[in-house]
Amino acid sequence: MEELLRILSDLHPDVDFETQENLIDDMILDSFDIVTLISEISESFDVTISAEHIIPENFNSAKAMYELIQKLEDEE
Amino acid sequence: MKQKRKVLIKIILTTAVVFGILFLLQRLLMPKYVNDVVEGAFIAEYYQEENKDFDVIFVGDCEVYENFSPVKLWQEYGINSYIRGSAEQYIWQSYYILEDTLRYSMPDAVIFNIQSLQFNESQSEAYNRMTLEGMKWSSSKVNAILASMKEDENFLDYVFPILRYHSRWSELTFDDVKYMFSSKKVTHNGYYMRVDVKPAENVPAGRPLTDYSFGDKAWKYLKMMTELCEENGITLVLIKAPSLYPYWYDQWDEQVKDYAEENNLMYINFLELIDEIGIDYKTDTYDAGLHMNLSGAEKLSVYLGRILSEEIGIPDRRGDEELSAIWEQNIEDYEAEKERQYKYYGIQAE
């Protein structure tokens, strides 16, 4: 989780990712951010996030992203 | 209950306001045809006649409304006549205008100028408008519109002319307000008077055509017109006014002659009678041979009037007091217009 938060705050230093729950719906993260995130996550966690996982529910908060990563790690 | 009534009143008021404003705007935006282009006003003017009991009705294009003077016919023969002519009136329009006229009175004779037989389809949306818009709503008008519409025209535009003329808002003049609900009389029983002179010179000969036969649609309406007159016991007279141009081909004339013979109709080609009538193209035309001026029109009227009263037996109505009173007024207007035009064109009255 800390690793993820580090990636996120690298991306947008001005956002408090621990509390934000509407990252996608409030347009805080745009599509470019998502793509950067995916490559960063796959770099640090060794999971593959494919297009079908890119839905707002999975990226609206740091928590949701972390859950997605854990789920993918389980499946690997 | 009270609530319901309130809603009802609201609906009624809204409808009244909405349609009232739309109607007013429509009247405002429609062309008035009072000053420059008066030809669009002719068809509607007929309905203002108090006594529509005419014995002779003319239908057709400018070759009727510029070439015959009902006032002269009255003065010389006591013939009570009206011209329902309009600019480039196509034969299907002539037919339906005649049908429309018959709803008001039954004439003894109908005179139709066959110049329009050459067209098998309407040629111009603007001319369609000038002829059709003046008609009062009736099945005749509906049919006339349906028969006249060009491909890109829309029936709805005739029902709601505001859709056609909406873009006139930027060129409205005071006349559009002044004549919103009334109109100025521009003809003399359908006759459009011109007193100026422009002699006919170098009239171009007609170019040879590949096909001289009239189209199916034109024939169809000529037949319908013939039948309509027959059914109602009206004498139909076909004429060709003595216009030097547009060219009237012999091949066309043959077809009309044959048709008249087959159907026992009188056909008068005034082009062949120029000398007999005494038309002088140096003095009797105002646009170099296309149309007669007053002098030419009166000569033609005298000639035609003789045929109408002697050969067809149109009665002399000068004994009718009511009609005489109406015609007295007509003559007065006619003389006044003459004077005005002589002055305007700087011509010495004969």
Add this chain to the structure above:
Amino acid sequence: MLFTSYEFIGFAMLLLIAYYCCPKKYQWVLLLMFSCAFYYIAGPVYLIYIFITIITTYFAACMIEKNADRQSEYLKIHKAEMSKEEKKSYKLHEKHIRAGWKIGCIVINIGILAVVKYADFLIDNANSILTSFGYTGKLSFASLALPLGISFYTLQAIGYLIDVYRGTVRAERNLFKFALFISFFPQLIQGPISRFDSLSKTLYSGHTFDIKTVSYGLQRVLWGFFKKVVIADRILAGVQTIIGDIQTYNGAYAFVGMIFYTIELYADFTGGIDITIGIAQSLGITVQENFIRPYFSKSLKEYWRRWHISMCNWFRDYIFYPVSSSRLIQKVSKFSRKKFSAAIGKHLPIYISSFVVWFATGIWHGASWNFIVWGLANWFVLMVSEELEPVYLRFHNRFHLNTNFLYRLYLIGRTVMLVCCLNMFDCYSSVSDTLTAFGSMFTASNWHIIWDGALLNIGLTMADYCILLAGIILLIAVSAAGRSGGVRDKISMKPYPVRLCIWFGLFLIVIIMGAYGVGYDASQFIYNRF
């Protein structure tokens, strides 16, 4: 049938009456019938194309879902006896079957679109290549008619299929309901590209007549007509004159044409979408918004989040994400991280996948090079501003400009000008003409045309300019008012006579000031021969 034809208005009115007379259970059937009729009127042959798309997508989606259901069923039953590896290989195997269905269906549908839309473009390019190699023979053009709305409904069908494949929506089991989703007629003219999960919520359920919904819908339609008929169709005359002759109308004219075209495009497109959404709303159906005040954007990136949203989202979800998260791109990213730097590795997936997206967006707009160049120009500008973002950020933080109203206004103006320039590729429909016209703006010495009355000779009169100016001010005012809640809501709070004045006034403006019909040309009515 165009939006702005009597036939369309009559068609929609007939539907509206029939719709609320019809039992609620069958309202969607009625909609399907009207949609088929609409398509039939547009061209009976086109029905075959849309029919193929409906059948193939319906069938493929059902097969994919059946397979997915069977898979979870199987896993549930054999949970205990399967090892993790066995499960994984079983899942992979089944996934390949589903992917087969998906790809097969996409190939068929994109194939149809490609053939009808791009055959002539490819033949044309093949001919120029052949000529350059010295061949004299030419391939003849296929000259296929483009079926109404095919670009929109094909994307919509594919989007649905992929959603089913990803498991985000359930497949529609009723073929006729699915047919309605693809052929829903208000969307066939100018889009938008709806997603099944959003449109299906209201498309099939019955709707009782509700005066507020219906009048809101019709008000939206009226507003759409205002944009289309009063502004877009009027300014079109000027645009056509300018782009029709680039030699005469260069320099300042090109600048005027560029601005006019952007206004025309905006009014025409958003007006069309207003009509679509308005009709749907009057039927109780919610169609997603396609624009959120795009010309209030402060950057091109933001503009593309607010302009033609349904299309942008489609390309984002079904091309951008899949490409950028694909193994190949991720590998490239990892490789360049190691070889070059972390920053490049981070940005590379974005560059490559947005290149693909903008190429696809360009070619989707039309089968010609100018659209492709237009797409790539957009890509280029976006990438440059992405690279410059850290610089901007430092600049903003230094001078605290972000809160400055004038600075924001400057950003908006800059974005509008940028979009105007990019739209020139679309407007001139030829890359070389665009570049000629664009270049002429910088060497122009004819700026005096803007005030010396020359603009009155490009097919627009003083009256036209007055209407356009007033209309555009109204557009901007309504847009600005829309930022703080619905304009219709605000109007509906007003007393009845005020509301009547507003809506009836707008109706009258459309009727009278609209640039429709043959137009009154007094000279036609002058009696000249007969």
